[in-house]
Amino acid sequence: MTRSDTPRTPFVDRHLGFVPDPQALASATGFDDLEALVDATVPAGIRQDGPLDLPAALDEEDALAELRGVAARNRVVQPMIGLGYHGTVTPPVVRRNVLQDPAWYTAYTPYQPEISQGRLEALLTFQTVVTDLTGLDVAGASLLDEPTAAAEAMTLLRRATKAADDAVFLVDTDVLPQTRAVLRTRAEPLGITLVDLDLGGAEDPSGTAVAAALDGRAGFGALLQYPGASGQVRDLRAVVEAVKDAGGRVAVAADPLALTLLAPPGEWGADVAVGSMQRFGVPMGYGGPHAGYMAVREGLQRLMPGRLVGVSKDASGNPALRLALQTREQHIRREKATSNICTAQVLLAVMAGMYAVWHGPEGLRRIAEHAHRQAARVAAAAEAAGVTVETTRFFDTVSLRVPDADAVVAAALAGGVNLRRVDEVRVGVSADETTRDQHVLAVCDALGAGRPTDDPDTGVDAALARTSEYLTNRVFSRYRSETGLLRYLRRLADMDFALDRGMIPLGSCTMKLNATTEMESVTWSEFADLHPFAPADQAAGTRQVVADLERWLAEVTGYDAVSMQPNSGAQGELAGLLAIRGYHRGNGDAERDVCLIPSSAHGTNAASAVMAGMRVVVVACDDEGNIDVDDLRAKIDQHGERLAALMITYPSTHGVFEEAVQEICAAVHDAGGQVYLDGANLNALVGLARPGRFGADVSHLNLHKTFCIPHGGGGPGVGPIGVRQHLAPFLPGHPLEPTLADNPVGPVSGAPFGSAGILTIPWTYVRMMGADGLRQATVRAIAAANYVARRLDGSWDVLYTGRNGTVAHECILDVRPLAKAAGITVDDVAKRLIDHGFHAPTMSWPVTGTLMVEPTESEDVAELDRFCDAMLEIRAEVDRVVAGEWAVADSPLRRAPHTAEDLVGEWDRPYDRRLGVYPNGNVRGKYWPPVGRIDGAFGDRNLVCACPPVSAFGDAADDAGGDGSDVDLAEAGAGSGARPALAR
Known part of the structure; x- marks a missing residue:
């Protein structure tokens, strides 16, 4: 169908915020029409000639139908390739209520912690999962993927050891090949020399390999894989000791599911652990996105890249969460920053954390034992058939020596299974949560082996078996019913502010509509369940999406x-x-x-x-x-x-x-x-x-x-x-x-x-917008920014404009004069906006003491006016401080945000309760922040960044009774300022 023969509304009209009269919008910005505004704003010398050469726009129904046809070109085959990517099952309650819920996916980075307590709590859960499984002290709130996390670990160890410029970094030869490649990319510009650390096929390699690899050179660290890419599980204690004796430190890339059965790296000397949480309920998605993880030993946390969630307290002394330590360090340290990471993988980290909450320690162990047993069945059948099993101790992956690897891989594919071709005479077989008996049978048939035994010789060697507990916090045992987890996720989401509640006018970050139609295909199996190293012909549809986007973006x-x-x-x-x-x-x-x-x-x-x-x-x-x-x-x-x-x-x-x-x-x-x-x-x-x-x-x-x-x-x-x-x-x-x-x-x-x-999200967006729609979006974004700038000008100083007095798609409001006149800061304005039901604009960047506002093209005039009205009311409150009516410390700006607890508690403030909590008079639809203004410095001085185990509560855990309430961490002795244990 084309636009001319369907009654459906064009998508561009859904994407753009409703404007009853575009001409009135233009007039409000001081121009006859929107094209005149563009002419006055965008330099003529850079303007393009003619429209973009893009396919004609489709409506939502037709775009999804076309994408269904693209998806049909993919072929989902049972993945037994391994290499850090595994089949997994996203719990439907997590898929529906996290991945598909705009309360989670339309939220911004939790730089405004008072309105981000839900996802901060979910990230604290994620950090707890990582620290518990790795046996290390501090974990971050996710990185990009395993290879980049390993590269971050390499540079962290270099800083930690204050290594000489010519010091080398040892890399286990059994490291995943993509990790090794990313390490090379990152090491060469920094002058880091990578040296292979060949530990051979020994189950218990000695430290002599370290000395041989160093060959008299200084080494600042090593990266080991556990289990290795080959599947081999080795006792690495002697290797770790040898690296440390040589003056280095050790990072271990570890499979988190394996760590439910294997002794964790922190218990045998590792300083850093990295890896991917993909198999914790996050689909493979032909490569991502997946939450990488990093955990470190005490003393290294201030060198960690990315984000770290810590516990602090609010203005009333209540426990509250915030990003701690290195948050936004790039803006502070710039070229001296320890990392360039800005975006992480929060949504995927939340999914992984909730996967652990859903299954609990016993459920994760069952999944791990299932994967191990299925791999063991393949190994036993192969050995019985005379096939050499090179992997002597393993978790879920075995490496087999065969006469003709290509023939085995082809035979397995005919049976509906993808195997890894290692080389001409070796194949790798990896089992996972989704591996069923018929998949094991298909592999055995491909090997020419008999029926696999139902009772293989399984179990991890006692020397490497995990004996320590993990996931002992109550959150990992409470939510076994779907009702319980559904309500827990709802409680967390209700504590947050996302685009489903109101405008997030962040300059530079462009928080605009993420349309449901654009999101719909993300969970389609044809796209979600592809292994990134599956044969190319199995991913023809996804590769078409990639090729289309490459062409359209060019x-x-x-x-x-x-x-x-x-x-x-x-x-x-x-x-x-x-x-x-x-x-x-x-x-x-x-x-x-x-x-x-x-x-x-x-x-x-x-x-x-x-x-x-x-x-x-x-x-x-x-x-x-x-x-x-x-x-x-x-x-x-x-x-x-x-x-x-x-x-x-x-x-x-x-x-x-x-x-x-x-x-x-x-x-x-x-x-x-x-x-x-x-x-x-x-x-x-x-x-x-x-x-x-x-x-x-x-x-x-x-x-x-x-x-x-x-x-x-x-x-x-x-x-x-x-x-x-x-x-x-x-x-x-x-x-x-x-x-x-x-x-x-x-x-x-x-x-x-x-x-x-x-990538199907931007594919669908471009396909539905077409050339004209994309241009309309740009014009409307510029118009919205100029509308806000015009409405606020005179009350708020717009710091920069172009030659004709216009701004681009964002404008900077200068708060510095108010700081001089009344002591009002950007923090005060930002927190007061919460009371009005808004996320703050970007604070103090690119100019300290300013707010950068970007309304985007997706907000309608009513929402723009609501924001402008809020800013004007805040400006009027500033004037009352300037006039001496309120001291700044007792003003509604400094006491913001106002919580429900403030409303029902004693009121000792010089302004009316209603003014404090309902500044715009809107009683309906009020967003109530769960905590007051947070003391960030306190949280850095008293760093708590994981949930304590039940044992930390003492008798309090037994006293909690059957009312379903969690135990307050502060009462349980977790330290001053600790947060209530997860769900409230």
Whole structure:
């Protein structure tokens, strides 16, 4: 069906916020129509000619029907490939009430903790799962995937040991091949030398292999795999001791399900454990997204990358959760940041944590024992048939020596099973939660073996068996009924604020509609249940989605080639800079290592440049928020032939279209450098201008911003890069993907196509919007920002505008004058907005003491007006502080946010209760924050970042009775400021 022969409303009309009269919207911004606003805002020199060459828009029904046809090109085969990806079953209650619930997937990163207590509690659960299983002290709130987590562990150990520049890092030869490849990509620009640590086939390798690998060199650490990629489970105690005797520390990549049966790394000396929580209920999705994990020994937590949830207290002394320690360190430390990670995998971490809550320790052990037993049945049948079983001790994976690996793999496929072809004479067989008897039979038939025994010789060697308890907190034993878990998830969601409640006007982060139709295909089995290393012909549909997006995004951006591999915006930054680095080195210009970065840039820019082996030089901005062109030219002249790149964001992080952007790009090119254009603000460009045509060489695109992948409470994100033709040879490669195996730049993510499992979201968005719809979205985003700026101007100072007094798709409101006049801070305004039912705009970035507002195209005028009304009412309250009516410390701004407990408790404040809790008079639909303003410093001084076991409660656990309430951690002796034990 085409648009002309269906009565259905075009999707673009659903995506755009309702505006009764677009002409009135234009008039409110001071222009005759929206096109006049665009003409006054976007420089004529960068405007594209003609419409985008994209397929005609489909309505929602037809788009899903077309995608169903694409999905049918995939063939889901039982996965027994292993290599860190396994079949799993997402509990339906988790799938429906987390993955498919906008209360979870439309939330933003919990930087405003007072309105994020639900997902923070869920992440504390995730951290507890990781610390319990690994036997280590502190775990983070998820990383991107196992290979990148391993790379982060490598750099953490380098910092922890204060290693000499020539110190080496040992890598177990049984490490997953994609992990080894990502380590190489990350190590080379940093000058880290990787050395193979061959532990042979011994079950209990000695420490002599460490000395042989070091060969007299200093080593700062080692990465071991447990179990190995081959499936071998080894006693690694002697190896760990040898590494430490040599002055290094040890990271272990460990399968979390195996750790329910095997002694955890923390108990035998590991300093860091990393891995993937994919098999805890998160579909394979042809590679992602999946929550990587990291846990560390006490003393290393301040070096951890990413996010860490900690316990603190609110203004009333009640326990409350927040992100602790290194939150947003890129903005503070910039090129000295320990990591460039910004987006993590919160939604997937929540799923994994709730998988553990649903199954509990006994259920996880049953699943692990099932996988082990099925692998043991294959091993026993193979051995009985005369096949050499090379894996002598194993958990769920065995390596078999066969006469003809290709023939065995083909025979297994005919029986409906995918095996791993290791080489010409070896195959790998991995079992998991979904492995049934018929799959084991198919493998045995492929091996020419007899019927597998129902009672194989199973069990882990006593020396490696786990004896310690895990998941002993009550949350892991309470929710065995679906009613219980359903209500628990609802209670957590009710504590949070997400897009399903109201506008989240975060500048740069583009929190716009994540349409239900776009999300629907994520859970289709044809996309969700594909192993990333399955034969290509089994993934023809997903590969079509990838190819379509590469083509469409190239058209949208004006670039010549696109890679979908980077699984976050920060990974996209790194991939883009590595492409520039590879290009210079390919031209014999290895000395080009200077990266110019404006002072207003996102902090990950500088961190990514350092990770790519570049030296950061800061370029000043002028009083209008633009790049200081004179300072730029001076820096170019100063660094001459060492110039590698300039990183800019366009429109700028100050919310304006810089008129000199083409002049800036030309100056860099004339000096032999390349221009990296951060695509964070592409929401103001699509359909109007293409960075690949007005001067940029490479950009990363935030699909979790402009192209509607939801933020998921802090992740997933996808950050593909677009490049001009001369950089195309330096897009990320991958050793396990034939089409990418020869790329000179290695992978930046574990899977060849990154988080392919959610690429159907932007595919559906583009397919339903079409060229005209995408352009309309951009125009409306610019109009919405200008509408807000016009309504607030005069009461709030709009810090930067373009030459015609307009802003791009966001505007910056200056709170600094109020701090001088009345002591009011951005925190005060942000917390008071909670009382009005809003998430705060971006705080103190790119300018300290300001709020950056981005309303997006998906909010209607009524919501824009509600936000503006709230800001105007807050401004009126500021005036009352200035007038001396309230002391700032006793004002509703400083006492915000107001909780229900405040309402019913004693009231000793100089303003009316109703003004405090109902500032806009809206009694219906009131969002009640579960905690008051949180004391962040207290939480850092008294770090508690996991749930205590039941034993910590003493008699209190028995006294809890049958009322279903959890026990207060503070009463249980978990330390001052600890949080009530999970569910309230």
